[in-house]
Amino acid sequence: MSRVGFTRLVFLLFAVGLLELLCRLGVIPNFTMIPPSAMAQSLWKILASGTFTPDIITTLTHVGIAIAAAMIVGTALGTLLQSSPATRRVLDPLFATYYAVPMYAFYPLLIVIFGLGDLPQVAIGFLLAVMAVILNTLNGLDRVPPVLLKAARVHRLGPLKTALQVRLPYAAPYVFTGFKLAVAYSFIGVIGAEFITSSRGIGYEISFAYNNFDNGVMYAMILFILLLVITVNMSLHAWEKRLLARRRRA
Amino acid sequence: MKWKDPFILLAVLLIGWELLYLVVGDVALRSPVSTASSLGAMLGDARFMPHVRETALAFVQGFAIAVVVGLLIGVPLGAARFAGEVAEPILVALYSIPKVTLYPVILLVFGIGMPAKVAFGAIHGIVPIAMFAMNAVRNVNPTHLRTARVLRLSPINVSLKILLPAALPEIVTGIRVGFSLALIGTLLGEMFGSQRGLGHLLMQAMSLHNIERILALTLLLVAFAAGVNALLLALDRHLHRGLP
Numbered sequence: 001m002s003r004v005g006f007t008r009l010v011f012l013l014f015a016v017g018l019l020e021l022l023c024r025l026g027v028i029p030n031f032t033m034i035p036p037s038a039m040a041q042s043l044w045k046i047l048a049s050g051t052f053t054p055d056i057i058t059t060l061t062h063v064g065i066a067i068a069a070a071m072i073v074g075t076a077l078g079t080l081l082q083s084s085p086a087t088r089r090v091l092d093p094l095f096a097t098y099y100a101v102p103m104y105a106f107y108p109l110l111i112v113i114f115g116l117g118d119l120p121q122v123a124i125g126f127l128l129a130v131m132a133v134i135l136n137t138l139n140g141l142d143r144v145p146p147v148l149l150k151a152a153r154v155h156r157l158g159p160l161k162t163a164l165q166v167r168l169p170y171a172a173p174y175v176f177t178g179f180k181l182a183v184a185y186s187f188i189g190v191i192g193a194e195f196i197t198s199s200r201g202i203g204y205e206i207s208f209a210y211n212n213f214d215n216g217v218m219y220a221m222i223l224f225i226l227l228l229v230i231t232v233n234m235s236l237h238a239w240e241k242r243l244l245a246r247r248r249r250a
Numbered sequence: 251m252k253w254k255d256p257f258i259l260l261a262v263l264l265i266g267w268e269l270l271y272l273v274v275g276d277v278a279l280r281s282p283v284s285t286a287s288s289l290g291a292m293l294g295d296a297r298f299m300p301h302v303r304e305t306a307l308a309f310v311q312g313f314a315i316a317v318v319v320g321l322l323i324g325v326p327l328g329a330a331r332f333a334g335e336v337a338e339p340i341l342v343a344l345y346s347i348p349k350v351t352l353y354p355v356i357l358l359v360f361g362i363g364m365p366a367k368v369a370f371g372a373i374h375g376i377v378p379i380a381m382f383a384m385n386a387v388r389n390v391n392p393t394h395l396r397t398a399r400v401l402r403l404s405p406i407n408v409s410l411k412i413l414l415p416a417a418l419p420e421i422v423t424g425i426r427v428g429f430s431l432a433l434i435g436t437l438l439g440e441m442f443g444s445q446r447g448l449g450h451l452l453m454q455a456m457s458l459h460n461i462e463r464i465l466a467l468t469l470l471l472v473a474f475a476a477g478v479n480a481l482l483l484a485l486d487r488h489l490h491r492g493l494p
Contacts, residue, residue: 008336011340032359033355093255094263096480097475097476097479097480099430100430100479101471101476102433102434104441105437105468105471106468109279109464109468112459113278187346191348195350196456207354210357222352222355226351229346229348237339237342
């Protein structure tokens, strides 16, 4: 392990150990936070008993749908926009403002439009994620060297074939950055929406446990979400670094 | 026709809104005109202003804490390369977690009320500000720093004449991102753990199915966020002028 990685590990272990100690000594009362070891134990029991498996599956399905929709729609819209500079210029202020707008403010509106089912939660995840894919697709397509496009013209490829066989493959590492962000934003959107209104899902269960002062379940589920999201995001982060490094070498 | 573009966009958005209204009707939506007038009526209502003040107060405090703490974390990490490399993935991980899951923890620590909202706004804003500040300081051209050493500039002069001008544009970008996230955080905090403020009103309107109020509040929040973001973006682009 590298020196940097080792130091990071030591730092994280120290932080968790300190939290454990403060909780055990009662500096942080158990009513506020239970020790990390108790969280892990409670999480293990919950996962083994399968009580919350339906909620976990619900949340993951919603996140999955939001990610898939954002990937497909985002890449398609990005590719279309790139071929129409005028439209893109007009929409530019919208792109610049998109993430500044509190998306949850639209949540009541989405409930009114889509009803109280699962759709508004998926919609929030999708709306947060899709713009990241559009912006990164545009960024990648802007970098396609003109010589490749000329080669495509020489081979008489149509616009669709050029996009699928030349432009998007070239832009792939940048589109991947968009996908990575889409994963993070979908989790944030869906779980946030589950907190606001929902009758199932991990966010709902955390909220429910909080209202019932059930710290064991609450901290176990919080730990579960954090571990899951961090593992997924860090794997994608590492993969993205490899992709970009390969592109630089070529 | 560059100056016309924002107006075209605004017109497109308003027409889209009106069309959506014509499709889904009064059950789910109000027209732009009636939303604007109900927002006007709401702003004239004396009972409404305390909520605006409450949210503004919580947001300003949360944002201020986010800027100060973010810079205090980011600038030293940018200057110390090793510490920066150790911390970077941790910051990336913190940035990508759904911070809304931490709201029960915040409420248990701070209790329901102002401090919880401020804390919630602050934790949303700190990480992006720290990340941008770290990269800004890290990417200062080393030649400039060596030149400063040759010219025997004092540490204060190095900070004021080299580090600050070189890092400022990226720091401002970070503050712009942090601004939006701190606002989202504050509103989320109000939606869950508060009896006052715009987030609370939004939550209340939602449970009463008061579409008029939902739309008026959404319009107010979007207009505020978009307006401030436009100003910060202009400053951001002004500072980035001529940079690669």
